Amino acid sequence: MTLDWWGLGLQAINVLILVWLLSRVFWRPVAAAITRRQDAAQVMLEEGKTAQAKADAALAEVAETRAGLAAEREAILAEAKATADTAGKAALKDAQTKADALIAAARTAIDRDRNTARKENATRAAELSVEIAARLLGRFNTPAVQATFLAQLVEAIAEMSASDRAALIASADGTEIVTATDPEDAERAKIEKAVKDALGGTPSVRLVTDPDLIAGLELRSGHFVLHNSWRADLENILKEVENAA
Amino acid sequence: MNSPLDSTILFQIGPVPITQAIVTTWAIMAILVIGAFALTRRLELRPSRRQATLELMVTTLDTQITETTGAAPTAYRGFIGTLFLFILVANWSSLVPGIDPPTTKLETDAALAVLVFLSVIWFGIRAGGVGGWLKSFAAPNPVMIPLNILQSLTRVFSMFVRLFGNVMSGVFVIGIVASLAGLLVPIPLMALDLLTGLVQAYIFAVLAMVFITSAVEDGTPNSAKIDLTPKKKDT
Known part of the structure; x- marks a missing residue:
């Protein structure tokens, strides 16, 4: 077994070259990419935190503004409520015053109407009473009553002053003796005679019938009336009643 | 069959014999560099699946470096990572028919061991100066100087022999089995050889890292010990 030193050296150089090349084209770029992403993530994180x-x-500002708005709203509501209360009280008072005035006016009107009605009622009642009395008295128009009225007429003529009697006698258009019913001839002559006697002289008298008298004898001329009948009495009573009411 | 210890010389450049292992190494270098260049051409901020895979590789390597040594991985990534990748691809090149892995040859493994030996010196001097590097031999006390010198040689030698023995034996066994029963029988052994190749690449890279870190730590003054805590932006 031998060791090839040339081969050893070449392989060492080869591996060194490979280390250099891979560092440039692989390890550094990939590591740089990772670092770049980490930096970007860090930046994004910082931006996110910011x-x-x-x-x-x-949010805090919004919350503060909202709190301010709520307080302002409460103040406005309170102010509006106070204003509404004041206005309501004023309106109530005004309405109360008006209502009191209306009530007073109504009471016055009611009193006035009541008085008017009472007067009208009294008048009507008096008129009704007079009418009832007239109808009742109409049923008692007897010769005795007629004689009484004649006596009263003669007495009234006698109580007249002499000048009045003279004026009555001298009346150009004559004097009317008004009766309620048309008397018989005898009665008529009796009445005319009694009147002429009471007046004295030769007055021109004529007998006139007026059912409104109910009962009685009245003396009328152009400027003179001598009332002597139940009608005249009732009218006097009615006037007195009305005056009393 | 030829002895696995023999190298086949393909051609000669002057006095330098170019063996098949050297040519295979060049091919592996070309594949790795071109592949790396092609894969890292367009690296985006939003990674694709390919980029994510590459980043996973780098991150895993960094994690291994950090967990093994406690040091920041930036300075060692290129050397350790390239060692791992080259040995792994060289070991797995046995799958290509007719190709003998360069790591089955003494020269390649010896060259790798020599590079680790030199890198230990380089990183040691860079971290603590020549004095610091020399002082690292006196750790923990000067009595250990001869043993430390011997250890620095023997541990590199053991790496070289371990890698050579494992890979060469695997290929040798597969060659024998294939010569006896060529169909299907070598497949389990080839699978086992793949695992062995991966494990040996990992062991070689980790041991290189441990040796380098040991030299760096021993040669650095106490007050200027390297920061073993991984930094945030170390990649």
Whole structure:
């Protein structure tokens, strides 16, 4: 067994050359690629951390802004509520005042209407009473009543002043004796005679029928009326009642 | 059959005989360099499957260097990695019919051992200077100087003999079996030879790394010991 020294040297040189070549074309490029990727990853990691920090800061800012907004919202809500309360109270007070005024006005109107109605009712009642009384009295228009009215008429004429009687006698268009019913001739003559006697002189009288008198005898001329009937009495009563109401 | 210890001289360049092992070595070199160049032409930031495979190889080698020696792998990657790749491809070249692996020849294994021996000196001097390298022979005490010198020779010699013996014997056995029963019978032995070739390449590379690291550590002053912690960006 011999050792080929030339061969040994050549193989050593071959391996050295291979080491050099592979270092250049294989080990270094691949290692550089790995390093490059690690550097890129590191850069991306740093960028990610920076972005994360920025995002955290932005989030904190947003949270702070949101908190500020919430506080501002609360303040605005409180202010709006206070304003609404004030406005509501004012409106309520105003409405209360108006309502009180309306109630007062309504009460006044009601009182006025009530008084008016009461007066109207009283008037109607009085009128109704007068009408009832007139109808009732109409049924008692008897000769005795007629005689009483005649007596009262004669007495009233007697109580008149002399000048009034003279004026009545001198009346150009004559004097009317108004009765409620058309009397019989005898009764008629009796009435005319009694009136002429009471007046004295020669007055021109004529007998007129007016059912509205109900019962009674009245003396009328152009400028003079002597009331002497239940109608006149009832009207007097009605006036007194109305005046009393 | 020829003796496995004999080298077949193909041609002669002046006084230098060019054996088949040298030519095979050139072919392996060409394949490795061209293949490496082709594979590493376009390395992107976003790796393809091919690039990822290459990076896995480099990362695995770096991890092995770091775990074996504790040193940063950058300075040793090219030498150790190339040793491993060359020995592995040379060992597996026995699968090609008619090719004898260069590692079955004494010259190739001796050349590899000599390179490891010289690299130990080179890295030792580079780390601690000539004084530091010489001082490494006095570790742990000067009494050990003769033994350390003897050890530095014998351990390299043992590497050379181990590689040569394992690979040569494998090829020799396969040759004998093939001459007796040429069909199918040698296949299990060839598979075993593949495993042996891988293991021997690994052992050779790891031992070279251990020897280099030993020289570097022993020759470096205590205050300037190499950082055994892997750095972040070491690749």
